[in-house]
Amino acid sequence: MSMTTAQASAPARGGVGRSLSNLLYRRSTLRLLLLLTPPLLWFGVVYLGSLLALLAQSFYTFDDFTMEVTPELSWAxxxxxxxxxxxxxxxxxxxxxxxxxxxxxxxxxxxxxxxxxxxxxxxxxxxxxxxxxxxxxxxxxxxxxxxxxxxxxxxxxxxxxxxxxxxxxxxxxxxxxxxxxxxxxxxxxxxxxxxxxxxxxxxxxxxxxxxxxxxxxxxxxxxxxxxxxxxxxxxxxxxxxxxxxxxxxxxxxxxxxxxxxxxxxxxxxxxxxxxxxxxxxxxxxxxxxxxxxxxxxxxxxxxxxxxxxxxxxxxx
CATH class of the missing domain: 1.10.3720.10 (MetI-like)
Structure with missing residues (x-):
């Protein structure tokens, strides 16, 4: 009984992998998207995110007396x-x-x-x-x-x-x-x-x-x-x-x-x-x-x- 189950599940697993492979082969856009998603996420979140945070902080206000930075926007x-x-x-x-x-x-x-x-x-x-x-x-x-x-x-x-x-x-x-x-x-x-x-x-x-x-x-x-x-x-x-x-x-x-x-x-x-x-x-x-x-x-x-x-x- 166990041999029958294993033999039946093997083609199923192969069928899913083959179907996914065929899908990625036919859909070149999807394949490219899956390949580029990790580096684009890193670029967007870590690199561009840090630059945007830096740009935002350049508009903060610095108090010369207390030496503190406050999130009040200004062009100072x-x-x-x-x-x-x-x-x-x-x-x-x-x-x-x-x-x-x-x-x-x-x-x-x-x-x-x-x-x-x-x-x-x-x-x-x-x-x-x-x-x-x-x-x-x-x-x-x-x-x-x-x-x-x-x-x-x-x-x-x-x-x-x-x-x-x-x-x-x-x-x-x-x-x-x-x-x-x-x-x-x-x-x-x-x-x-x-x-x-x-x-x-x-x-x-x-x-x-x-x-x-x-x-x-x-x-x-x-x-x-x-x-x-x-x-x-x-x-x-x-x-x-x-x-x-x-x-x-x-x-x-x-x-x-x-x-x-x-x-x-x-x-x-x-x-x-x-x-x-x-x-x-x-x-x-x-x-x-x-x-x-x-x-x-x-x-x-x-x-x-x-x-x-x-x-x-x-x-x-």
Whole structure:
């Protein structure tokens, strides 16, 4: 009797599984919905939910006397962003992000072009390792190492002394925006560290974009009598420009929200990341910290919309 029951139930179980399989096969929309539901729930609840909560808290009210946050909605935090001191922090951060992005593009393009056009096999693999190797080290260790490199008595000052450029370096450090007693306490030193840390994020998208440029176009340009500089300006750069924009997404946004490098290298001037920490951790002004956090979100959102129009996402 038990054998009969087991034998009868086996086809039934197989029939249910087969029916479900056939249903999912016929209904591709249902299959896609079941696959996407878990990640979409995580994205909607955890990611977008936290951003919406942050946006809501930026409208809360902070009492300077009691140091308490109350859920009374106001524009006080956003109005405070327009104060001279806060606006200067935003402009300083955006200016550094833009300068690091431009410098990274200028340095990355020849490296990416050489890797894409003149290396293959083992040599290309070694270049990839060399480009990625700095990213394998701890971020904080690299920042601390650069403070030693840039300080007086460090290897960079030794090299400048050997080249007889001490006077030129002192003149550069006296410039208004660069200002500092040494490279480790100047905006120039901070700029050098940012560029070093984020340079690989610019090289790889540009290299991928250059590899997609058909070699026949370069040959046709040369056959038509174009000089190398003209070929670069009219053929290579326009076709590889989406890769430059794709890399700039990383360099610009990562610099915009960085906290560690502004704390370790450069003058005491605050950046957006350090201002968020100061308002949240030291003062307890959560609405002001949230308002400062919204600033890079808005800036990066506008930047991404422009990058999308320039075809940057195709180069990622």
């Amino acid at each position: 935090s956003y109005k405070a962003l327009l104060d001279d001191a806060n606006a200067d922090i935003i402009l300083r951060t955006v200016g550094m992000s833009a300068s690091v992005t431009v410098a990274s593009a200028v340095l990355a393009f020849p490296i990416a072009y050489y890797v894409a056009r003149y290396t293959e096999g083992l040599r290309k693999g070694l270049f990839y390792v060399a480009i990625m190797l700095p990213m394998w080290a701890s971020y904080i260790v690299k920042a601390y190492a650069w403070t030693v490199i840039l300080t007086k008595g460090g290897i960079l000052y030794w090299l400048v002394g050997k080249l007889g450029l001490d006077g030129a370096l002192e003149w550069v450090l006296e410039l208004p925006y660069v200002g500092g007693t040494s490279l480790s306490t100047s905006n120039l030193g901070r700029f050098l560290v940012f560029t070093y840390v984020w340079l690989p994020f610019m090289i790889l998208p540009i290299q991928a974009a250059i590899e997609r440029v058909p070699p026949q176009l370069l040959q046709a340009s040369a056959d038509l009598g174009a000089r190398p500089a003209q070929t670069f300006r009219t053929v290579i750069l326009p076709l590889a420009f989406p890769g430059v924009v794709a890399g700039s997404i990383f360099t610009f946004s990562l610099t915009l929200g960085d906290y560690i490098i502004p704390q370790l290298v450069g003058p005491p001037g605050l950046f957006i990341g350090s201002m968020v920490y100061t308002q949240q951790g030291s003062i307890g002004n959560l609405p002001m910290a949230a308002a400062f956090t919204v600033v890079p979100i808005v800036i990066v959102g506008i930047y991404l919309s422009i990058a999308r129009r320039l075809g940057a996402f195709d180069a990622l």
